[in-house]
Amino acid sequence: MFKDTVFIKNLSATAVIGQDAWNRPTPQPIQISAKLNTDFHQASITDNLKYSLNYAVLSRNVLEYMKANEHKNFRSLGNIAESVSRILLDPKKGGGHQVEVTVKSSKSEIRADSVEYTLNRTRDGRMDGVLDELNVNGLKLLTIIGVFTFERFQKQIVNIDFSIKVSPESNVSIHELIGSVVQYVESSNFKTVEALVMKIGQLITQKNDIETIFVRVTKPNAISFTDGVGISSNMKRDSFKNMEPITTHNFLTGSTKFNLPTSNEDSDFTKKNNHIAYIAFGSNEGNQTRNINEALHYLEKAKISVVSTSSLYISKPMYYKDQPDFFNGVIKVSFKDLSPHDLWKKCKEIEYKHINRVKKFDNGPRSIDLDILLYDDIIFNTNDLIIPHKSMLERSFVLQPLCELLSPDILHPVSAEPFHHHLAQLLAAESNETLQESSNLLQIIRSTIRIRLQ
Missing domain, CATH: 3.30.1130.10 (GTP cyclohydrolase I, C-terminal domain/NADPH-dependent 7-cyano-7-deazaguanine reductase, N-terminal domain)
Incomplete structure (x- = not known):
């Protein structure tokens, strides 16, 4: 030797x-x-x-x-x-x-x-027993990946390295391998780097006679003051034997719309069960306290019980700043036999039919606004309804009252980080004055909003 x-x-x-x-x-x-x-x-x-x-x-x-x-x-x-x-x-x-x-x-x-x-x-x-090795280093691609709202709207760079073992007789083409990875990743939409790594492994092994693969994905811009963060994994072909093959039909077309991938487990719910949801309310037109109380009243009439309410806050308008201040808060509700879309339709009915909301443009003045923040612990993504609410983590007028109703250990279903941690980070950050004059809230009523039943 x-x-x-x-x-x-x-x-x-x-x-x-x-x-x-x-x-x-x-x-x-x-x-x-x-x-x-x-x-x-x-x-x-x-x-x-x-x-x-x-x-x-x-x-x-x-x-x-x-x-x-x-x-x-x-x-x-x-x-x-x-x-x-x-x-x-x-x-x-x-x-x-x-x-x-x-x-x-x-x-x-x-x-x-x-x-x-x-x-x-x-x-x-x-x-004997030693295969050849093919390595691709520093494949720089753009894709949608991450759990935060800003990550869902803008592609970010990911650096991909992968290594495969091949026999000398193999007709594996490096050019074709890279082409398939580029097409898939730049059309992909993932919440986690872990899922992206696994899918790259599955894509390459299913298309070629490859038994093992090493994949590393690095996000160079995710954490400031680092060269990058990410994960790596050694995988075998058997790891994917019970998974649905990746086809070109799985690839997403380019879109500027918010799109959060969900699994069957994420969005699983039984309509006939009892459910808990959290709804944010806001008003900056007309008699604001009356609008809010009437909205809660109509929820009760629809057999959506208000379990608890947050304090009532005054907030500066966000996105469109040339309008009056808002009254904001969050309620915890319970109900039975309503799907997420059923609950959403009830909220829209209250807004437009009962409180006579008139929407002239997005983020403009409104007599009442009812936004579903959470529905049990599911992740739900359709064209007209996204749960958890996609913008909740950037809005102090939503997170602060919501955290009054949640214990400190409750995790955001997507980020897997406590809501209270998200609030602390938001309060510590400087306000973006192009979006909102100030993110500071004025508490005017402490958890005493009354439901005026008729």
């Missing part, structure tokens, strides 16, 4: 490795690295190079070969690695007995920092 290593690191050469980033068979720069296992104990004792491998000679042999074949289309990095391994193992050219060769290209894939192919060979051929 050889215990010593002679290595060559990043030997620069030029080669045609198939199609370049613009699908042209043109020469491009590559880097060749090699590790040769040997025993140079005798060379160490005698200080005589003839008992070791001469890296200068080996490097020259490789460069001469590449220069002589710089217009040959090798068609893949793997084919170059095979050719180089034969040169480095040739005893007539001072070669060793065992070598690991890595060929790297930093120009062949326009979206990736580099792609690499690594193999291990002996003079007798392949090493």
Whole structure:
């Protein structure tokens, strides 16, 4: 067993490795690295190079070969690695007995920092049980990912690295692999990096004869003062055997609408059960306290019981600032036999039919506004209703009264962080004066809103 290593690191050469980033068979720069296992104990004792491998000679042999074949289309990095391994193992050219060769290209894939192919060979051929390795490094893509409202509207950069083990006979195309990942990720919509990593693993293994894959996803801009945060995972093909295959029909088309992925488990509810919901109310037109009391009254008439109420606050208008201040608060309600859409329809009926709200434009003045914040602990996403409310975490006039009604350990269903933590972060942040003059609230009534029943 050889215990010593002679290595060559990043030997620069030029080669045609198939199609370049613009699908042209043109020469491009590559880097060749090699590790040769040997025993140079005798060379160490005698200080005589003839008992070791001469890296200068080996490097020259490789460069001469590449220069002589710089217009040959090798068609893949793997084919170059095979050719180089034969040169480095040739005893007539001072070669060793065992070598690991890595060929790297930093120009062949326009979206990736580099792609690499690594193999291990002996003079007798392949090493038993050792597969070749294909690595894609620094694949920079744009996608919608995250749990916060601002993350749902704007794509952000993710850096992706993945590595697969392949047999020398494999016809896996690096270019096609990268193309499928680019198409999928840039059309994806995930709440978590964990889900994105898993789906990349599933996509690659289901399309190719690949048993294992390593995937790392980094979000470089998620946390300030870091180079990036993220996760990595080693996965096997068996990890996905009970999962629905990814098809092009799963890919999303571009949209500027808020879209939060949900699973069956997230949105599972039984209409016939008893339910708890939290509803935010606001008013800045007419007799505000009367509008609020009447809205609560009509909820009770619809058999939606008001369990508790927050304090009543005065807040500055948000988004459209040229309008009167709002009265705001949150109520906890209980009911039976109403789906999320049923509850939403009841709220809209109260707003427009009973309180005679007139909506002239988004975020404008209103006699009453009833927004469903939470419905049990489900995550619900449709074109007209999103639960938890998509903007609640950026509104102090929603979070502050809501937290009066929630214990400190209650978690936001999407972010998995306590609501009270979100409120503390919001209160500590500076107000965005382009959206709202001030996020400070004036408490005028402490949890004493009365329901005027008729």
